[in-house]
Amino acid sequence: MEKAITISTLARREREKLQRRSDILEAAEELFDEKGFESATIEEIARRTELSKGTIYLYFKSKDELLLAVCIKGIAGFREELEEAARRKRGLESKIKAVYLSYIEFFLEVPHVFRVLHDTFTERLRRNLSQDAINLINWTIIEAVRFGSAFVQQGIDSGLFRRDVDPYAFSVAAWQLATALLDLAILSDPGVIDRDSLEKMFSKSIEILVDGLKCGAPPEEKSSGQKASGRSGTRS
Amino acid sequence: MEKAITISTLARREREKLQRRSDILEAAEELFDEKGFESATIEEIARRTELSKGTIYLYFKSKDELLLAVCIKGIAGFREELEEAARRKRGLESKIKAVYLSYIEFFLEVPHVFRVLHDTFTERLRRNLSQDAINLINWTIIEAVRFGSAFVQQGIDSGLFRRDVDPYAFSVAAWQLATALLDLAILSDPGVIDRDSLEKMFSKSIEILVDGLKCGAPPEEKSSGQKASGRSGTRS
Amino acid sequence: MEKAITISTLARREREKLQRRSDILEAAEELFDEKGFESATIEEIARRTELSKGTIYLYFKSKDELLLAVCIKGIAGFREELEEAARRKRGLESKIKAVYLSYIEFFLEVPHVFRVLHDTFTERLRRNLSQDAINLINWTIIEAVRFGSAFVQQGIDSGLFRRDVDPYAFSVAAWQLATALLDLAILSDPGVIDRDSLEKMFSKSIEILVDGLKCGAPPEEKSSGQKASGRSGTRS
Amino acid sequence: MEKAITISTLARREREKLQRRSDILEAAEELFDEKGFESATIEEIARRTELSKGTIYLYFKSKDELLLAVCIKGIAGFREELEEAARRKRGLESKIKAVYLSYIEFFLEVPHVFRVLHDTFTERLRRNLSQDAINLINWTIIEAVRFGSAFVQQGIDSGLFRRDVDPYAFSVAAWQLATALLDLAILSDPGVIDRDSLEKMFSKSIEILVDGLKCGAPPEEKSSGQKASGRSGTRS
DNA sequence: CATGAATGAGACTTCATTCAT
DNA sequence: TATGAATGAAGTCTCATTCAT
Known part of the structure; x- marks a missing residue:
């Protein structure tokens, strides 16, 4: 029973994680564009994604890494x-x-x-x-x-x-x-x-x-x- | 003593002021270009012009104003x-x-x-x-x-x-x-x-x-x- | 299904719990020693014990409690x-x-x-x-x-x-x-x-x-x- | 006239700077001792010296540097x-x-x-x-x-x-x-x-x-x- | 005018702790 | 029970700006 839940749960979680990552990336794209990299703040990205500041760092090691991810994408x-x-x-x-x-x-x-x-x-x-x-x-x-x-x-x-x-x-x-x-x-x-x-x-x-x-x-x-x-x- | 300040002195002072303003502008140009506006610091402009930070503010009301001056020039x-x-x-x-x-x-x-x-x-x-x-x-x-x-x-x-x-x-x-x-x-x-x-x-x-x-x-x-x-x- | 859990199962579970507690304690000892209490992180203890962060808190109420347990041991x-x-x-x-x-x-x-x-x-x-x-x-x-x-x-x-x-x-x-x-x-x-x-x-x-x-x-x-x-x- | 002021002013300023540096050092000593380096905060050092956080960084490049200064002293x-x-x-x-x-x-x-x-x-x-x-x-x-x-x-x-x-x-x-x-x-x-x-x-x-x-x-x-x-x- | 010490708001980042699953 | 994603408080450090001298 637990397993059954687990598999679909994992899949959903995985999807959610991917979605969240994608959300952050999108918010970052927009903000970096709007204000430039320096003036953009993690705080604002968090606000736009409706996540907490700390959560951003769960998906990207640093602001620089986030920029890199935007570029690579x-x-x-x-x-x-x-x-x-x-x-x-x-x-x-x-x-x-x-x-x-x-x-x-x-x-x-x-x-x-x-x-x-x-x-x-x-x-x-x-x-x-x-x-x-x-x-x-x-x-x-x-x-x-x-x-x-x-x-x-x-x-x-x-x-x-x-x-x-x-x-x-x-x-x-x-x-x-x-x-x-x-x-x-x-x-x-x-x-x-x-x-x-x-x-x-x-x-x-x-x-x-x-x-x-x-x-x-x-x-x-x-x-x-x-x-x-x-x-x-x-x-x- | 103050009265000894002649017209030519005033002229020199005026010239010096203009020169100083121009120096600041030039340093700002370079720095804004090199690092981008956000990353450039008044501190560095002061260092490059060999003036003090406070002096920069004597010539330009703010960092933004300095950017404007660079653009207008x-x-x-x-x-x-x-x-x-x-x-x-x-x-x-x-x-x-x-x-x-x-x-x-x-x-x-x-x-x-x-x-x-x-x-x-x-x-x-x-x-x-x-x-x-x-x-x-x-x-x-x-x-x-x-x-x-x-x-x-x-x-x-x-x-x-x-x-x-x-x-x-x-x-x-x-x-x-x-x-x-x-x-x-x-x-x-x-x-x-x-x-x-x-x-x-x-x-x-x-x-x-x-x-x-x-x-x-x-x-x-x-x-x-x-x-x-x-x-x-x-x-x- | 749950009823199938026998005494020996319980005993094993008990042993596993004890073992787990002991593992955590050992990892904490080492880490507290290596980095000092402040610089040690629950994250790292979890990593070393191959448990999740949440699990650590199942065995010890807080980081301070963990320190205490290390001392008492x-x-x-x-x-x-x-x-x-x-x-x-x-x-x-x-x-x-x-x-x-x-x-x-x-x-x-x-x-x-x-x-x-x-x-x-x-x-x-x-x-x-x-x-x-x-x-x-x-x-x-x-x-x-x-x-x-x-x-x-x-x-x-x-x-x-x-x-x-x-x-x-x-x-x-x-x-x-x-x-x-x-x-x-x-x-x-x-x-x-x-x-x-x-x-x-x-x-x-x-x-x-x-x-x-x-x-x-x-x-x-x-x-x-x-x-x-x-x-x-x-x-x- | 200005010169006369300047010399003594400079001397006083120099003394004040030295004093301030010494004050910070002393506060750091005490705090590092009391709480350990990690738990000590710049904020607290600032409070004890009645200076602002930023001022501490005028005298010491970083918290680590402050520790070093305490040790060297x-x-x-x-x-x-x-x-x-x-x-x-x-x-x-x-x-x-x-x-x-x-x-x-x-x-x-x-x-x-x-x-x-x-x-x-x-x-x-x-x-x-x-x-x-x-x-x-x-x-x-x-x-x-x-x-x-x-x-x-x-x-x-x-x-x-x-x-x-x-x-x-x-x-x-x-x-x-x-x-x-x-x-x-x-x-x-x-x-x-x-x-x-x-x-x-x-x-x-x-x-x-x-x-x-x-x-x-x-x-x-x-x-x-x-x-x-x-x-x-x-x-x- | 010129100085530069002081300020403090605000940025990035970390991490103990919680909680839904 | 176990997980690990999410949180947010707190810490370090930067920098535009002010102001007494």
């Missing part, structure tokens, strides 16, 4: 998403656009996490994470950038794109542009830009970039190729 | 700089590129200030400023974006640029791209991108954008113009 | 040990030495308990015990000291020992010396003293004390007897 | 005291007794410090100090023990003392006995021993030890000398 599945987007499309141009847009969509769904991750990547909060954690975040993003740059390289090789562009640098720029638009979208203070325009900007921006990549090609090129070569290959 | 002269850049060039395309690059150059010279301003604009630190201060910052930047969009509008009107682009949105995107590149340049973690590539990215990025603006134009357009119209005009 | 059988040691020997000198050494041996076997008891007696942790508990500990030790002093008194009365010694005070000193050596033995930082020397010190120390008690006797004594008289008799 | 001048005591006396026996008694007197004047030091040395609190600090304390005490053992060695060499005693071990025992008596004296719970008897015990105890050292000498010695030799010499 943020990048989980990120790379797969990009790859899936590329896989679904035929054609270099389509793939590039799809990757670009899927990056935006991915983070648009977890705007708080995006902000926290962005802050962390922007070194502001870097101090609070272990080197391993920082490496994980950096690595994930840089690899994603490289993933995109491979397509650009293919476009150049096949003569579709202008040769005077560094594929990696282009990829970085595209990533930064997407990031910037995300920032804008999430702030989305209507005083600056409205939602409607944003949506258009998402697709238009990559369209313009890719168009620039294509048609701006100089008729002749002598010395511009070397700087791009190998870029999307090995980098430390 | 940051945007002072910003608009003039852009206008001067546009004035120096002939031709729409050149003007647009010049404005874009002058934005980058302007903030590249005060990277600390840029970061603080960016953070502040990105709402992270918004809480710490009065509404007036926030409005000032927002306004300055938005006006600059509009200043740029006017040229784009001219390009569209003259048939130089594709019609399916919202000039304001384009301007926002360009601004965000420039901002993102600045971010990148200032972080400039060689693991992500090297200085050399950056410099090229500055000019290349606007080149691609403008190229995209030009050559991507669809042969015929029926319904795309209306959404953009009036954009660069009245907005709250 | 420590002094249980202590007095009997000393008396047995004295009984086994013939001759005053041998009895004194035997009691002294048996004190050392007794606690050498439970070093953790010794340390906890010593700390408690040394008032450091006194606050955490009820007055009754404190009295019990004090009483046990003081009675042991008096037990030893009786032999010294006999030695003085029989002319074997010098008359200018207060038997009670001597006994206290011997006890403290033994205690100090135990402390040393248990710390046994080889940088201070090695094990080998310690063993010798145990026997040598009491030898020297007793030798001093014997041969240092002044040829004549006029005024030394009064201060010692009645000492080993009535004391609160 | 405790051993400052300790060695000199022992040497001075030895210098004042003629004759080996007198010197040994003087050193022994001066050890007791030294710490009897700062009972709180003694307790804290003793606890720290007894490893209970060792965790809280840096290795350097621990080494300093250990070193000071061990050197003092060696200082005493040198006299014992001289006594053995000159035939005054029995040969079957390890001078270093004897010295350790004497130190531990003195320590134990100090412990007793400071507790001085009249239920255990009264002040009066204590005073006598201080001198009597060393008298007995030295007497034992002298007269217990076996008429002939064959194999006991080797273990003692070199002891007071080099030890790590």
Whole structure:
């Protein structure tokens, strides 16, 4: 009898624990986003989750660990998403656009996490994470950038794109542009830009970039190729 | 004895006061950038300026006020700089590129200030400023974006640029791209991108954008113009 | 189903309970010794006994109660040990030495308990015990000291020992010396003293004390007897 | 004028700071002694010194640092005291007794410090100090023990003392006995021993030890000398 | 004006203890 | 009985701000 109770009880408890952890994580995401990591308080997270301060520490060893958990949750599945987007499309141009847009969509769904991750990547909060954690975040993003740059390289090789562009640098720029638009979208203070325009900007921006990549090609090129070569290959 | 204080003494004192204020501001810029506003301490600013903590409060009423002063200093002269850049060039395309690059150059010279301003604009630190201060910052930047969009509008009107682009949105995107590149340049973690590539990215990025603006134009357009119209005009 | 619980089951349960209590006690001894009472945590005791935190409270009402139990366990059988040691020997000198050494041996076997008891007696942790508990500990030790002093008194009365010694005070000193050596033995930082020397010190120390008690006797004594008289008799 | 004020002001401020530091130290001594390091709170130290919590941290970086300061203050001048005591006396026996008694007197004047030091040395609190600090304390005490053992060695060499005693071990025992008596004296719970008897015990105890050292000498010695030799010499 | 000692609110974190299961 | 999640009081430490000199 006790066993019967136990098994289902354990399962429920386990689920509750997971739920609670998830609740805390969500509250932390929001608060870190709203106030920034430093200004956010465990007290407030406890209040929002309707738990006690001590309970938070049952699920996360420290405030820093909580930040780390938010970040890790943020990048989980990120790379797969990009790859899936590329896989679904035929054609270099389509793939590039799809990757670009899927990056935006991915983070648009977890705007708080995006902000926290962005802050962390922007070194502001870097101090609070272990080197391993920082490496994980950096690595994930840089690899994603490289993933995109491979397509650009293919476009150049096949003569579709202008040769005077560094594929990696282009990829970085595209990533930064997407990031910037995300920032804008999430702030989305209507005083600056409205939602409607944003949506258009998402697709238009990559369209313009890719168009620039294509048609701006100089008729002749002598010395511009070397700087791009190998870029999307090995980098430390 | 006190009466011996001459006009020149007063002048010197005045100069010293100004200098001191400027020193504090500079130290604050750096520290806010390095550690973020919350983690920066008045103690450290005092140490760096070789003044006492109390003295800081003689020049700035509070830590928040100090942040405001850093921001205001940051945007002072910003608009003039852009206008001067546009004035120096002939031709729409050149003007647009010049404005874009002058934005980058302007903030590249005060990277600390840029970061603080960016953070502040990105709402992270918004809480710490009065509404007036926030409005000032927002306004300055938005006006600059509009200043740029006017040229784009001219390009569209003259048939130089594709019609399916919202000039304001384009301007926002360009601004965000420039901002993102600045971010990148200032972080400039060689693991992500090297200085050399950056410099090229500055000019290349606007080149691609403008190229995209030009050559991507669809042969015929029926319904795309209306959404953009009036954009660069009245907005709250 | 419940009725199926037999006497032997009860006995087993009883044994298990006792065992569990004993396990907890042992873990507490070690931990209180290792980290001191304040720094030891119930959490850690639970971990070491492989029980849950709640279970500890099933066996001991509070952390303080646990300390008390450790102390009581420590002094249980202590007095009997000393008396047995004295009984086994013939001759005053041998009895004194035997009691002294048996004190050392007794606690050498439970070093953790010794340390906890010593700390408690040394008032450091006194606050955490009820007055009754404190009295019990004090009483046990003081009675042991008096037990030893009786032999010294006999030695003085029989002319074997010098008359200018207060038997009670001597006994206290011997006890403290033994205690100090135990402390040393248990710390046994080889940088201070090695094990080998310690063993010798145990026997040598009491030898020297007793030798001093014997041969240092002044040829004549006029005024030394009064201060010692009645000492080993009535004391609160 | 300002200068004149300044100099004397500075001096006074300096004195006040020193006084305040000393006040805090004294309060800490007492409290660490009364409750033990762990149970003592900065709050309470602040209350006793009539300062605010924050002010304590102006004078000591942390609670641990405060403990260290108490310890360092405790051993400052300790060695000199022992040497001075030895210098004042003629004759080996007198010197040994003087050193022994001066050890007791030294710490009897700062009972709180003694307790804290003793606890720290007894490893209970060792965790809280840096290795350097621990080494300093250990070193000071061990050197003092060696200082005493040198006299014992001289006594053995000159035939005054029995040969079957390890001078270093004897010295350790004497130190531990003195320590134990100090412990007793400071507790001085009249239920255990009264002040009066204590005073006598201080001198009597060393008298007995030295007497034992002298007269217990076996008429002939064959194999006991080797273990003692070199002891007071080099030890790590 | 300049100083820097003092303050005290408030942050993070720990842990004895309780209690529903 | 046993569990371990939850609690919240309490402790250490930081830092913006004030104020007497």
